[in-house]
Amino acid sequence: MLPAGVERWSGTPLNSELQRRFSIKSVLSITLYWESFSGRLFVFDKENMSSDDLVLGSVVAKKMMDNLEQFYMMKRLRQAATVEEPINLARDLHDGILQSLTGVVLQLHTVHRLIENEPQAAQRLLKDIQILVSSEQQNLRVQIQQLKPHNAKLPDWNLDLATRLPELAERIEHQWGLHVDVDVNLHQSRLPGKLAHGAYFIIREAIINAARHAMASSVKVGISSTDHQLQIAITDDGQGFPFDGRRDHTELTENNLGPVMLRERVTSLSGQLAIESGKTGAHLEITLPITEEMT
Numbered sequence: 001m002l003p004a005g006v007e008r009w010s011g012t013p014l015n016s017e018l019q020r021r022f023s024i025k026s027v028l029s030i031t032l033y034w035e036s037f038s039g040r041l042f043v044f045d046k047e048n049m050s051s052d053d054l055v056l057g058s059v060v061a062k063k064m065m066d067n068l069e070q071f072y073m074m075k076r077l078r079q080a081a082t083v084e085e086p087i088n089l090a091r092d093l094h095d096g097i098l099q100s101l102t103g104v105v106l107q108l109h110t111v112h113r114l115i116e117n118e119p120q121a122a123q124r125l126l127k128d129i130q131i132l133v134s135s136e137q138q139n140l141r142v143q144i145q146q147l148k149p150h151n152a153k154l155p156d157w158n159l160d161l162a163t164r165l166p167e168l169a170e171r172i173e174h175q176w177g178l179h180v181d182v183d184v185n186l187h188q189s190r191l192p193g194k195l196a197h198g199a200y201f202i203i204r205e206a207i208i209n210a211a212r213h214a215m216a217s218s219v220k221v222g223i224s225s226t227d228h229q230l231q232i233a234i235t236d237d238g239q240g241f242p243f244d245g246r247r248d249h250t251e252l253t254e255n256n257l258g259p260v261m262l263r264e265r266v267t268s269l270s271g272q273l274a275i276e277s278g279k280t281g282a283h284l285e286i287t288l289p290i291t292e293e294m295t
Contacts, residue, residue: 030061128174176211179218187225198269205262206234214238232286241277
């Protein structure tokens with residue numbers, strides 16, 4: 001018996017020449033569709049393939065569409081934007097809400113599996129999802145406020161990194177199962193709004209990248225400051241980047257290495273990014289200038 005919403009295919013699932021050339025025995029295929037593109041995700045010859053793989057495949061396909069949608073959105077903004085703000089907003093949406101919604105989709109998939117046999121665990125997970133969605137609602141309100149000309153300054157909640165970063169670490173631990181250790185040692189009681197906002201999303205992007213792409217189990221974040229500079233150090237125990245050794249900001253930019261969104265955000269704040277990568281993990285060093293214009 002097929003699960004709800006699934007129909008048995010009656011035609012030829014693959015081009016016969018493709019199937020012969022690669023000796024394909026089994027195939028899982030999911031539709032990819034958005035207003036600007038369409039296609040299909042194929043998984044070939046997975047062992048013990050079952051209808052449960054359709055559910056997981058749908059989650060993966062949704063994530064791929066989100067990434068492609070974000071890529072094309074950023075491409076259009078770069079082509080059309082005459083001011084910096086639309087690019088910054090797109091980065092914020094990518095680094096914040098879109099990534100959180102991806103985590104929510106994965107967690108809801110887990111809830112679906114737990115709800116019959118482990119209802120208490122499912123209830124705890126739903127509570128975590130509720131907290132995450134509430135937090136992202138707050139973040140979205142701030143980003144909407146930024147679009148209003150009379151609100152040039154960011155709200156106070158975004159300035160207190162000593163409070164916001166531990167809260168971020170706790171949410172990511174629940175959402176991604178990643179242990180995050182944060183050490184905040186700032187010379188100033190409050191940083192300029194634009195700098196604090198940018199630093200927050202830089203750190204968030206780096207941590208989530210470590211969980212999603214590097215398969216890290218733990219991340220250490222250190223943030224400190226002098227009168228004129230903010231320093232951020234982020235170390236994870238994941239798989240590292242597709243290069244070994246240390247690369248400075250110029251090398252990363254010229255060779256298009258490292259996380260693009262994070263690098264662009266550092267550049268927009270006139271900062272510097274250096275990455276040291278190896279088989280046992282990666283270490284990111286970020287320096288951002290503190291100027292009066294950022295207030």
